[in-house]
Amino acid sequence: MAVVLAALALLALGAVLRLPGRLVVLMLAVLWAATLLAHLMLPEGHAIARALGGDARVWGAAGVVAALAWGYRHGLGRLRNRARPAPEPVETGVFSEAELERYARHIVLREVGGMGQRRLKEAKVLVVGAGGLGSPALLYLAAAGVGTIGVIDDDTVSISNLQRQVIHTDARIGQPKVISAEAAMRALNPHVTVRPMNRRLTEAEAPMLFADYDLILDGSDNLDTRHLVNAAAVAAGKPLVSAAITQWEGQISLYDPARGAPCYACVFPERPADGLAPSCAVGGVMGALPGVVGAMMAVEAIKEITRAGEGLRGRMLIYDALYGETRQFALRRNPACPVCGG
Numbered sequence: 001m002a003v004v005l006a007a008l009a010l011l012a013l014g015a016v017l018r019l020p021g022r023l024v025v026l027m028l029a030v031l032w033a034a035t036l037l038a039h040l041m042l043p044e045g046h047a048i049a050r051a052l053g054g055d056a057r058v059w060g061a062a063g064v065v066a067a068l069a070w071g072y073r074h075g076l077g078r079l080r081n082r083a084r085p086a087p088e089p090v091e092t093g094v095f096s097e098a099e100l101e102r103y104a105r106h107i108v109l110r111e112v113g114g115m116g117q118r119r120l121k122e123a124k125v126l127v128v129g130a131g132g133l134g135s136p137a138l139l140y141l142a143a144a145g146v147g148t149i150g151v152i153d154d155d156t157v158s159i160s161n162l163q164r165q166v167i168h169t170d171a172r173i174g175q176p177k178v179i180s181a182e183a184a185m186r187a188l189n190p191h192v193t194v195r196p197m198n199r200r201l202t203e204a205e206a207p208m209l210f211a212d213y214d215l216i217l218d219g220s221d222n223l224d225t226r227h228l229v230n231a232a233a234v235a236a237g238k239p240l241v242s243a244a245i246t247q248w249e250g251q252i253s254l255y256d257p258a259r260g261a262p263c264y265a266c267v268f269p270e271r272p273a274d275g276l277a278p279s280c281a282v283g284g285v286m287g288a289l290p291g292v293v294g295a296m297m298a299v300e301a302i303k304e305i306t307r308a309g310e311g312l313r314g315r316m317l318i319y320d321a322l323y324g325e326t327r328q329f330a331l332r333r334n335p336a337c338p339v340c341g342g
Contacts, residue, residue: 128220131221242255
């Protein structure tokens with residue numbers, strides 16, 4: 001009884017003086033050790049031993065239980081602290097008040113935070129094609145706050161595009177697609193820089209152009225351009241998010257041989273036979289499909305820039321919209337690839 005009263009007195013003293021919890025635990029441990037030592041040193045049946053409880057085994061067991069409980073609580077606290085990432089400070093000098101409010105939902109994401117949003121602001125992304133895939137990718141990159149977005153395309157907006165190319169409008173029919181896209185992106189987010197290039201990408205221009213960007217997105221609609229983009233990305237050592245769609249199905253992967261993943265030519269070394277990969281004009285395409293796959297391209301770009309999660313590097317994702325199914329395939333580099341091999 002005397003030991004219990006002494007322990008309560010120590011707890012009360014700690015509360016009144018606002019002593020650190022570790023100090024209170026230390027005082028209780030000293031009291032327990034003194035009590036156990038008294039039982040071990042004093043002869044059995046001694047008056048002091050009886051006053052302290054009379055049995056060393058009871059106090060020994062109580063000490064073990066208390067130590068286990070403290071150890072469990074301490075270990076659990078450490079695990080919680082490790083699982084709870086430290087909040088990343090948002091450098092207010094980097095963002096205006098309007099930007100902080102605009103990107104608030106990104107900044108509170110554990111995997112993005114202030115540092116990830118700053119990486120987006122400092123990033124340069126080039127999108128090849130402002131059509132079905134480029135439309136949602138460009139809009140979401142602009143909305144996400146990617147600081148510099150280049151877009152290259154030599155086509156003009158036609159009425160048949162509007163069924164799926166959501167970055168364009170009826171009022172901008174006849175305009176170059178890159179100019180139409182620039183207008184939509186600036187209207188969505190005036191804090192990003194847009195570089196429209198109203199021309200066809202050429203083999204001579206591509207390497208120098210790609211060198212100025214951190215990441216390439218290929219939403220082109222023909223195989224010749226895809227192979228050109230891949231070769232230039234490999235030469236520049238830039239990661240490439242490439243996607244394709246036809247009818248009800250889309251595919252997407254991140255090609256990056258500089259970091260161990262295959263390039264596009266490793267997976268598609270040759271042009272498919274006629275009729276196996278029809279264009280949208282020939283085979284048709286469900287209007288919302290490029291929205292889904294183009295948004296996936298933006299997701300992969302944001303993850304790559306912010307270093308969040310695991311991207312599709314070395315994997316291909318197939319989306320079948322008709323049956324609501326997705327499949328994934330592991331991709332391997334081809335040592336004999338004429339573009340990235342050796």
